[in-house]
Amino acid sequence: MRSVFALGVALCLVIVMLGLRAPLSVEERLDAVRAQFTADQTFWGIYVQEVASGRVLAAQHAHQGLLPASVQKLLTTAAALDLLGPEFRYQTVLYLNGSIESGVLRGDLILRGSGDPTFGSPSWDGPDPLRQWAQALAKQGITRIQGRIIGDDNVFDNRPYADGWDVDYLTSQFTHGLGFAVSGLSYHDNYVVVRVAATQPGAPPRVRQEPMAYLHLENRAVTAARRYGEALRMERAFGSESLRLYGTVPVGYQGTLELPVANPTRYTLEAFRRYLVAEGIRVEADLVDVDDLPSPPRYDRAQPLLVHTSAPLEEIVQLINRRSHNFYAEQLFRTLSPDGTAEGAARRIQAFLRRQGIDTQGLSIRDGSGLSRKNLVPPVVLGELLRAMHHHPAREAFLTSLPQGGERRSTLEGRLHNVPVRAKTGSLMHVRTLCGYTTTADGRMVAFALMANNYTLPAPRVVHAIDQMVRALHASP
Structure with missing residues (x-):
């Protein structure tokens, strides 16, 4: 035993004499990048964790609530995949409360929305559903509409803007x-x-x-x-x-x-009216927002004429995270709420996080896209969320929604080429963030949350520092 101890001491002396030292830790590597690129002009929040073991490799201001910018979408899409499921689809229905006689539709046509962000969206491939509906009505022999065309948007509340938007x-x-x-x-x-x-x-x-x-x-x-x-x-x-x-x-x-537009319901109704006229249908009907009615429509007395079904949620979240689509994220955020309110959606996300064993202290959720400057998310929440989703039943849908380094038509198109990374970007004035996954030099997957707030130096320099941190993580043992 003494000989073994003496050998250990001798080896330590040799290392000291040769000027050798232990490899830099992950936290030291990240500190070195910060010191080189941003000095003291940025407030950093950092959290890095091994996905398999849960071992924390770096944590700086990890429990401080910070502006997340668009990495807020990770909370929205993860909660949606958990609560709604990857196969969830929106349905928008055209109802008739009236009759059709000799080509004349008398009564109410009601467009009942479900919050579908893809409905007639220029961001989504496929035919325009309103044009398709107008064509279908024309094919049924309808030549005139008398009565009302009602737009029902009541699946959400009547507050169209989130708290904290510019x-x-x-x-x-x-x-x-x-x-x-x-x-x-x-x-x-x-x-x-x-x-x-x-x-x-x-x-x-x-x-x-x-x-x-x-x-x-x-x-x-x-x-x-x-x-x-x-x-x-x-x-x-x-x-x-x-x-x-x-x-x-x-x-x-x-x-x-x-x-x-200020009134999306009116906008939708006006578009539908124009498509009907283009199909040769004479529209002698008033366009009415459901909120202007004395009472909501009775759907038990109405006949569903046409239905538009969206693509599955797993495809919608791909667009949200890869292109950072704010409108889609906000629509999905409200969909999570049982009463269509932002507050209800925030409570659902908080409850989802707690079910994953994540401490939500310091978390403030005001929207689903990250545009609000009243959102606050600690880096540890994002890091723990990424680890939880890697073990979640909806893991594949979530992971593939994150852009890869250098991926075309994504927010990482010009960044992190040839680095094995999947990550969501975030960008607001004085805010740059990046959260996702990469592998270390020995093949271990790590989840990271890198958040820069309140910087005064040029934004490209902060982005470069974040990218260098990811490269440092990838090179770390």
């Missing part, structure tokens, strides 16, 4: 994915495409709306003689379907604005 998202956001209203009856992701093209100097640019001229648009913009320097501006009141374009566009300019 008002710019809802009025003048020029890029799709930020501005939208949540509704139980939605169409075309609840936004209108406005295409603007320059004409002759001094003349207004051409303006065209898609899929239809729904917004009341006043065009006061002018085509300038110069070839560069766009100065197009927009004025729009909150909750209004009217807007004014002004400013200038250069000669040769072609641009696109993607603008949210």
Whole structure:
């Protein structure tokens, strides 16, 4: 025994004499990356855990509630797969409460929404369901509709915006994915495409709306003689379907604005009316929001005419996480609620996490997409969620929804090429996050949550630091 002890001491002395030291720990490797790229100008929350054993490899401010940005979608999609199941499908139904005689439909046509985000969505491949319904009614010989066309959005409550959203998202956001209203009856992701093209100097640019001229648009913009320097501006009141374009566009300019609608139910009904007219059906019917009725429709007295069924949830969550689709995430979030409220959805997610054995202290959930600046999620919650979902019955649907490093048409398209990683990105002003899975040098899978808040240095530098941390995890023993 003494000889063995003496040999151990001798080996230690040799290591010290040769200047050797133990390999850096995972936490030390991550600290080195932070020190190199971000110094003290970023508040970091970090949690890294072995998936198989549950051993925590790194934890810094892991229990501090931080702004998650779009990694909030991990909570939404994981809870949905657990509560609804990967095979869950939305159904939107067209009902008739009336009669059809000699080609004349008299009574109420009722579009009953289920919260389906894919209904008429430009983000989803396939025919337009409203056009299909109009064609089907025409084929049944209907030539005239007399009565009312009612839109029922009551599966959700009447608060279309989450607590903590920026008002710019809802009025003048020029890029799709930020501005939208949540509704139980939605169409075309609840936004209108406005295409603007320059004409002759001094003349207004051409303006065209898609899929239809729904917004009341006043065009006061002018085509300038110069070839560069766009100065197009927009004025729009909150909750209004009217807007004014002004400013200038250069000669040769072609641009696109993607603008949210304020009343998705009315938007859906108007689109349906136009498709009916296009099929030669004379519409002598009022368009009515269900909230304007003295009492909700009696479906026990109505006849279901047509049904649109969505793709399964496992395909919908792929779009949510790979492309970080905010509208889809919010619709799915409200679907989780028994009463269609954001508060009900938040309670369902909290309960789901607790069933997975995850401590929800410090967690504040205000929306499903991560746009709200009132969300707070500790890194440990995200890390533990990732580990739980790796052992969950819906594991495959969840894991394959996360983009791989360098994957085309995903939020990781330009990042982490040739790194075995599946992860969800997050991005808001002064917030960059990345949460997912990678493997270490010896083949062990780890779940990680890397969250940067309140930084003052350029955002690309923070993103680069996060990517280098993932590479450091992959290279770690």
